[in-house]
Amino acid sequence: MSIEKMISEHPDVAGHLNEPLAKAVRHAMYCAAICNSCADACAAEENVAERRDCIRQCLDCADICTATYRIATRRTGSNEKILRATLQLCAEACEDCAEMCSHHGDAHCKRCAEMCRECAEDCRKAGQNL
Amino acid sequence: MSIEKMISEHPDVAGHLNEPLAKAVRHAMYCAAICNSCADACAAEENVAERRDCIRQCLDCADICTATYRIATRRTGSNEKILRATLQLCAEACEDCAEMCSHHGDAHCKRCAEMCRECAEDCRKAGQNL
Amino acid sequence: MSIEKMISEHPDVAGHLNEPLAKAVRHAMYCAAICNSCADACAAEENVAERRDCIRQCLDCADICTATYRIATRRTGSNEKILRATLQLCAEACEDCAEMCSHHGDAHCKRCAEMCRECAEDCRKAGQNL
Amino acid sequence: MSIEKMISEHPDVAGHLNEPLAKAVRHAMYCAAICNSCADACAAEENVAERRDCIRQCLDCADICTATYRIATRRTGSNEKILRATLQLCAEACEDCAEMCSHHGDAHCKRCAEMCRECAEDCRKAGQNL
Numbered sequence: 001m002s003i004e005k006m007i008s009e010h011p012d013v014a015g016h017l018n019e020p021l022a023k024a025v026r027h028a029m030y031c032a033a034i035c036n037s038c039a040d041a042c043a044a045e046e047n048v049a050e051r052r053d054c055i056r057q058c059l060d061c062a063d064i065c066t067a068t069y070r071i072a073t074r075r076t077g078s079n080e081k082i083l084r085a086t087l088q089l090c091a092e093a094c095e096d097c098a099e100m101c102s103h104h105g106d107a108h109c110k111r112c113a114e115m116c117r118e119c120a121e122d123c124r125k126a127g128q129n130l
Numbered sequence: 131m132s133i134e135k136m137i138s139e140h141p142d143v144a145g146h147l148n149e150p151l152a153k154a155v156r157h158a159m160y161c162a163a164i165c166n167s168c169a170d171a172c173a174a175e176e177n178v179a180e181r182r183d184c185i186r187q188c189l190d191c192a193d194i195c196t197a198t199y200r201i202a203t204r205r206t207g208s209n210e211k212i213l214r215a216t217l218q219l220c221a222e223a224c225e226d227c228a229e230m231c232s233h234h235g236d237a238h239c240k241r242c243a244e245m246c247r248e249c250a251e252d253c254r255k256a257g258q259n260l
Numbered sequence: 261m262s263i264e265k266m267i268s269e270h271p272d273v274a275g276h277l278n279e280p281l282a283k284a285v286r287h288a289m290y291c292a293a294i295c296n297s298c299a300d301a302c303a304a305e306e307n308v309a310e311r312r313d314c315i316r317q318c319l320d321c322a323d324i325c326t327a328t329y330r331i332a333t334r335r336t337g338s339n340e341k342i343l344r345a346t347l348q349l350c351a352e353a354c355e356d357c358a359e360m361c362s363h364h365g366d367a368h369c370k371r372c373a374e375m376c377r378e379c380a381e382d383c384r385k386a387g388q389n390l
Numbered sequence: 391m392s393i394e395k396m397i398s399e400h401p402d403v404a405g406h407l408n409e410p411l412a413k414a415v416r417h418a419m420y421c422a423a424i425c426n427s428c429a430d431a432c433a434a435e436e437n438v439a440e441r442r443d444c445i446r447q448c449l450d451c452a453d454i455c456t457a458t459y460r461i462a463t464r465r466t467g468s469n470e471k472i473l474r475a476t477l478q479l480c481a482e483a484c485e486d487c488a489e490m491c492s493h494h495g496d497a498h499c500k501r502c503a504e505m506c507r508e509c510a511e512d513c514r515k516a517g518q519n520l
Contacts, residue, residue, distance in 0.1 A: 009237040033203065040140065040204040041136075055467075056464050063456070069163065074166075075170065075174070082454070106139070112136075187339055196327065212320060297463045300400065334426075
């Protein structure tokens with residue numbers, strides 16, 4: 001299933017898709033899911049007491065990514081100032097979460113850090129292309 | 131980025147992935163995004179006054195799919211009774227949303243109906259494989 | 261600010277408020293917030309390693325309460341079958357979360373258990389009054 | 391049920407509540423619910439075709455308020471830079487949504503505008519008191 005195709009079928013988009021924005025939507029959606037999963041996986045780690053900050057940051061990042069992808073999807077009317085600020089916040093939250101996760105050796109934090117960096121980059125590009 | 135790989139890196143999963151459940155997670159995540167997009171696209175349709183029910187049902191379905199994919203992702207501890215009931219509710223909400231969207235000729239409702247049917251099927255399968 | 265007054269100002273409600281439903285909306289909204297807070301407080305407890313199940317169950321319950329209050333708020337069109345099933349699921353999730361939290365002696369789990377029980381009761385009543 | 395009391399029971403808060411932040415949590419929670427309700431009520435208005443922008447802006451604002459209250463609730467670890475930026479974004483989104491809703495004469499948009507203004511003010515105060 002393609003988010004990009006879905007957005008391009010919006011009556012006001014009519015095929016003229018903002019591709020950087022659509023890419024940011026898809027990656028923020030994935031990043032929300034990956035951060036939600038990473039927080040849960042950190043809670044199951046043996047050294048959970050050292051993962052408290054990571055759990056918190058992943059949950060915060062998931063909340064911001066969820067808001068971001070939902071807002072950036074909407075093409076009815078216009079809310080450009082808020083959309084730009086949301087993409088900016090999402091990029092910052094993802095960069096900080098990537099930094100936190102990159103300090104842990106396990107596979108899920110490594111994957112989460114990678115996803116967050118990619119999402120941050122896409123949000124910055126999307127913000128420049130509004 | 132792969133949701134399935136992420137879940138299989140959870141310390142208590144350790145590679146023994148419940149594949150039908152992981153597939154339901156991925157499709158409920160996508161279905162949440164598609165339904166959010168369809169509600170927005172319906173609001174932009176010329177005949178928006180005839181789309182009120184569709185907007186409402188897509189928003190409801192997006193909310194249920196979001197809760198479902200987040201809950202079904204978690205592998206720390208166990209909440210099996212609630213997970214099974216959530217997958218069941220998600221299947222029903224998706225079937226009803228698919229039925230509603232299938233009455234509209236536009237591309238986004240058609241895509242949304244298709245996504246909803248797929249998600250419903252995956253949620254039913256996942257519920258049988260818990 | 262009153263959620264009940266807000267819903268009664270919906271053009272199709274026009275003052276004829278379903279009071280048990282409006283009460284369920286308000287309490288599910290609160291319960292989502294309390295469960296989100298309890299999960300976070302459990303992550304900060306010294307014995308966090310024994311709180312994993314509680315964190316997970318509170319996060320699941322918060323997700324279901326969020327979906328429930330959002331869906332139960334909507335009065336445009338009708339989605340009664342799904343609304344009834346959602347209220348039922350929310351009652352079950354809240355009862356299970358209350359049971360989990362009632363095993364912990366700290367103030368936040370006690371408060372969360374109390375909130376969950378109240379929300380469960382209101383969701384059951386609302387489901388009987390649709 | 392009191393969100394403020396709940397947060398003050400967090401083990402790291404231990405009664406030393408940041409009151410402006412707790413107030414912002416409570417009002418962002420309410421504002422998320424009111425904006426969700428206003429979007430739904432606008433979809434039911436006779437002149438729905440003129441409400442498209444308002445539906446969109448209310449949905450965006452609900453998404454941001456939801457992320458904000460959830461993040462601002464968490465007191466485990468620290469994510470202060472992101473919290474401050476989130477409160478700032480929430481204040482802007484609420485001010486813009488209040489401006490949009492203030493152009494409509496119906497009771498629900500009036501109530502939503504009032505709630506949004508109050509939430510914006512509380513988020514600004516909370517950001518200055520971190």
